[in-house]
Amino acid sequence: MQAILLTATGGPDVLVPSEVPAPRPQAGQVLVRNEAIPVLFPETMLRSGAFPLPVEFPLVFGTQSAGVVTEVGDGVDADLIGRRVLIGSNSFGTYAEQVCVPAEIATEIPDGLSSVDAAAVGMSASVAIPLLETAKLTGTETILIEAAATGVGAYLTQLAKEYGAARVIATAGGPEKTEQARGFGADVVIDHLDPEWPRRLRETLGDATLDVVFDSIGGESALALLDLMTPLRGRMLSYGFLSGAPAQVSTMDLIMRGLTLTGCSGPAWLAGVAEARAAALERAATGSITPLVDRVLPLEKAAYAHELLDRRAAKGTIVLRPAQP
DSSP states (O other): OEEEEEOSSSSGGGEEEEEOOOOOOOTTEEEEEEEEEEEOHHHHHHHHTSSOOOSOSSEEOOSEEEEEEEEEOTTSOGGGTTOEEEEEOTTOOOSBSEEEEEGGGEEEOOTTOOHHHHHHHHTHHHHHHHHHHHHTOOSSEEEEESSTTSHHHHHHHHHTTTTTEEEEEEEESSHHHHHHHHHTTOSEEEETTSTTHHHHHHHHHTTOOBSEEEESSOHHHHHHHGGGBOTTTOEEEEOOOTTSSOOOOOHHHHHTTTOEEEEOOHHHHHHHHHHTHHHHHHHHHHTSSOOOEEEEEEGGGHHHHHHHHHTTOOSSEEEEEOOOO
């Protein structure tokens, strides 16, 4: 079968289309024929070597996909055969025509939701829901959502007022993405490509403060936001670092301002994200969130998809489509 091998860490060119043996399901597993494979920003960081990978190269890359169950291993209900599912793999392997995963991590895709749209919301909306639940918004608070035009930020923006935000301030990169974030429900959008964007945010707030910051940029900008947050009850939820580094915030920075920072990562957090997957798919199926698909490319264009993400050129999820039998 065709698959995309990660041959080393580095630039997009380390992703190489290859022919590999088709997998067979072991006990407790399902075999999925992939129909749509999302290309995710965290995957670009894994590919680049930003995070050490304790693996041997080459390996079939990819962490999520949507497709049809075609075979099951021992101990798995045969009624799953023929059902469309979304899967997330902790051991890679989804950039391929077929993949085997434990049956318990396969989430059924609701009728009426395409595999492409399921792939688009699979990670980002599943992260947005537990972020909003963790924030415990009160209905009166002003929040900041970074990178609100695409990825997790876009779904946070779509859902924020439903979950209790009174005023949504967002950042996005460039005029097109700024307009996109505004269309998702942000009251104010600031272009974070402007190096002075924290100052512009201060001017926008006036005498108000930020009660909650959903921080996906990290780096030094996170520290600059602390003086704009509400003393004693302001909280920052840190879940990404588009800047290339996590929030550069010390314990003393938080203590002296009476603020809290919640790190949204690790096994327990990821378990919550997995639990939210069904709710995210159901919301997409019923129209309470809008799936964001930038484009659909053939599987063999995986390297090009990574190049687009590296250049921040995508306005939604790029989805890879394997050749269909």
